[in-house]
Amino acid sequence: MNPRTTQLDRRRFLQVGAAGGAAIVLSTAVGAQPALATRRPDLRVYVLVVDGANPAEVEPLLMPQLSRLRREGTWFANARSLPVMETIPYHVMMMTGVRPDRSGVPANSVFDRREGVVRDLDRPSDLRFPTVIERLNARGATTGTVLSKEYLFGIFGGRATHRWEPKPVLPVTGHAPDAFTVDAAIAMVDRFDPNLLFVNLGDVDRVGHSDLTGPVLQAARTAALVSSDLQVGRFVEHLRRTGRWNRSVVIALADHSMDWSLVTNVVSVAQILSGRPDLRDHLQIAQNGGADLLYWTGRANRRTAALDEIRRLVRAHPGVLSVQRPDQLRLGAEAGDLVCFARAGWRFSDTTALSNPIPGNHGHPVTEPIPFLVSGGHPAVRRGVVRSEPARTLDVAPTVGALFGLGAPRGGYDGTARTSAFTRLPVSR
């Protein structure tokens, strides 16, 4: 049974028109809406992820709309992501508030020992911790997801009350352009007005990956930043124009930033171990751009010695920054036995040196810095403030939860509610 199909079968579909005349298909969980009308709070929270943006790029000339949000809200200047700096785990961390060893989602790509394949963690069942989306739904609020990437659409499945399936999806990139994504977000706001809307804008990341000028100029990416910022502005303007702004809190952030490597700066663990078939033949590699996850598949009694030797050989490569155990990073069993990080300006390419030809990558520590701001027209938002607290993507769920008066999940959050961004919490528990 395909869990995604099952969830979709339980949804109602609605086709609405967009500004450009294209049709947008939104789906709604069957039976969800009638119970909500009388209990839902007035607050609206919009989590906007500008996928792959760097905090230094949020400046008035390049991204005037986000800069305005920054100026009119609270900016967390020391915000960073956590390993592994990849899109799926980061969006999961945002919505769960817990580390991968509790959510089950440590990276985009893992080796699934049960199925014996390297695959993306893009199934709803891969995420095993309750998200703030479901928890809000249970409290009578409504939620929506507008996620531009197919694998994000996949993993979040039917959790939200309302969701958009990304369309049109560009070949190769597997994402819907930001203009369409924001069309969908606006349509969802107009049609369903969810209390929490989770939006991923993928252009900056997708263009950045393929920007051949990345190591020096980042010309294409710069254009994408300008374009994505315009879309953010369009969404915010819609909130203002439709009278929603005064009850809106906008949390705008990225999941990771981006780093570029020359074609010569490639690390292939398979190649490093090519002279050691005793190691290579018993190892699975899940490549995540700036990080590789390594899984020992040989005999258990050789595991410790083999991993020590693999660590030694891989660390000796000039493009490798570190090799760590997943438990040191709270990544959980799904992350395998060793996690390798690239230095800035390098990327992993496995299983062959040609497997990862794209210049722009993330997943390694150089891509940790992220923009993270809390803004909006709600009177509780603290304005014109810059703070030093080490905000993390993990903090989104606790912050959203605090805004809606939602208690911590079982076992508590690993993140911190960034309540310093507010003069008061708008919804009491």
Place this chain on the structure above:
Amino acid sequence: MAAVPSRAGATPPRTPPGQSRPRFHHGVASGDPLPDAVVLWTRVTPRPGDDPGTGRGPVVDVTWEVAADAQFRRIVRSGTVRTGPDRDHTVKVDATRLTPGTWYWYRFRCQGSTSPVGRTRTAPAHSAATPRLRMAVVSCANWQAGWFTAYRHLAERRDLDLVLHLGDYLYEYAPGEYQARDVVVRPHDPPREMTALADYRRRHGQYKTDPDLQALHAVAPWVVTWDDHESANDAWAGGAENHTAGAEGEWRRRRSFAQRAYAEWMPVRYEAGGRLYRRLRFGRLASLSMLDLRTYRDEQVGSPVDPALGDPDRTITGREQFRFLLDGLADRQVQWKLVGNPVMITPVRFPNALDTRLADGISTLVDAPLPPVQGVPYNVDQWDGYPVERARVLGHLRDRGIRDTVFLTGDIHSGWACDLPIDGLTYPVNGNSVGVELVCTSVTSDNLDDITNSPPRTTSRAVETAFKASNPHIRYLDFDSHGFSVLQVTPAGAQMDWYVLTDRTDPNAAAVHSVSYRVRAGTQKVEPAPRRLV
């Protein structure tokens, strides 16, 4: 309110005859603030003639008091310590169990005498969201070259959380060996190069009689490190340019004297034989890693084209301190990583478009011969002389995505604001900076116009232009002025104001705001600031 000594005491100390009660001629000081502790310092002169470096005088008990108010109505901590000739009658106390982020007043008592009152402040709690940290930044104060007017102007401000001294707090030279151009404004005591323990103690004692220095010590806690002149010029692990083995004894013994006197006379959480490098923290806002770049470094290369420059094993920090530095830079819990860095880390290439006289002047300033070849590092006593280790530091910043790192530097008697490019080749195109460096000028020590014997801000301007053209990451450079800097750090950015003295040889010189540069959070780039700090 802290006591500000009068300028009348500006001559070398001699206890007045006939005095019977103990005296506190050398003022009071505090330093190394922690959230719950701060170091308090004074020196007591028990009897007439028990002067610094003499080894004379009885063992005495000194009581210290910390109060929550300037009038000492609410004394919150107190204690008694014993001192004597074994530590030159200096007193150093770590006052603990204090409240974070709080102003305190302190004083000492001994046999009926009471010291001047000092004011100090604890650091914010580690988890505190600190909105602002403001500090004076100073270095290179040569007694013989002028008056410590810069310290007085800083002492008159009421907005400093601390004073950062980046080294060359005092100089080792004999009278006439190093002064203001050719003029000894006031001679050193003892009247010889300091090499023995008694010399170092006596020189520290002389400096501590300066009323402007006393005043600045009394108004805020200091955070200090040494550079070379606290021991001898161009010191390294095994010697110094200004040390003659044999005639001046064995280097390690001489250095141990310098370090012992420093431990005795400075308000620092350091005792001789320990490690000076350490880290302080100011809430979530900033950490301050104070480096010691003299004790562990390899010897400087002989010239900027020495192939040994590329030796990957050469170090300016030593292995343990290098690890300490990298660990501090990687701390994700704090936003600004400030580094008290005695010598410049910015790569500086020497332009060859200078006339011979100016090139000679630069050579004298950096204390090394320079070949007329553009592109060689201009000062191998700085990190430029240890480029492989520097590349590891900058690579660490880049590889780990570390932001908001500011190196705060002295030593070079000039003011600089620089980006720290990871790749000089592509920097002009993409500005690939991984941090910044802000360099304060000297309080009094000679700089370029003094060496070339030119009027200030004349010939040096051409040199500055040439340096900036050859090194586009250098955004500000003033080779001539003396003075001080004030640094403010907030979550939004860090800004340094440079103030210059109208005349270092005039005890009544004015301090004039010269220029302000800032680095906005997350940018790793310096830019002119629109206005000075208020």
